[in-house]
Amino acid sequence: MPTFRPIRPEDDLALAAIIRRVMPEFGADGPGFAIHDPEVDHMCAAYSVPGAAYFVVLDEEGLVLGGCGVAALEGGDSGVCELKKMYFLPAARGKGMGEVLLRHCLEVAKALGYQTCYLETLTGMDQAIRLYKKLGFKPLCAPLGRTGHGGCDHWFAKELA
Numbered sequence: 001m002p003t004f005r006p007i008r009p010e011d012d013l014a015l016a017a018i019i020r021r022v023m024p025e026f027g028a029d030g031p032g033f034a035i036h037d038p039e040v041d042h043m044c045a046a047y048s049v050p051g052a053a054y055f056v057v058l059d060e061e062g063l064v065l066g067g068c069g070v071a072a073l074e075g076g077d078s079g080v081c082e083l084k085k086m087y088f089l090p091a092a093r094g095k096g097m098g099e100v101l102l103r104h105c106l107e108v109a110k111a112l113g114y115q116t117c118y119l120e121t122l123t124g125m126d127q128a129i130r131l132y133k134k135l136g137f138k139p140l141c142a143p144l145g146r147t148g149h150g151g152c153d154h155w156f157a158k159e160l161a
Contacts, residue, residue: 004101007054007067009044014064015056016040022066022087026124032151034085043085047071053108054085055101057092065092068101070109070117075146079115080157082147086119086128098131106135110160117160118144120152132156
């Protein structure tokens, strides 16, 4: 069973490669998608700021299989964080790790003082959308903040009780 831990600088290269491999699987490699975010090449530094956290999923040999994090929603209210960069290689999918890591990220977001967690996704990421709904995320009619991810067509938020 894969495990997870906080991101380290040595994870940056592997995580960038994963993001660049997984996003095109879902047609998310054009303009308006997270694959083009400057933080993709420097994930550890991007999530080493106050109000942010990122975790990587590891296989039994310690190889990075994916990750997920939270950070303040750019251009959003101060009490809103965004679930960010939740991507997994096929070897990590379907094993429940996404749910375990997402639940952990929600607890971390709450501990960081956020009241709401927001996320963006797109048609075709059906397994992820089912998971978000299962964990209580509610669909929104329009995006929040200024993420620059105009390619996304599904937006969700969850109150962190």
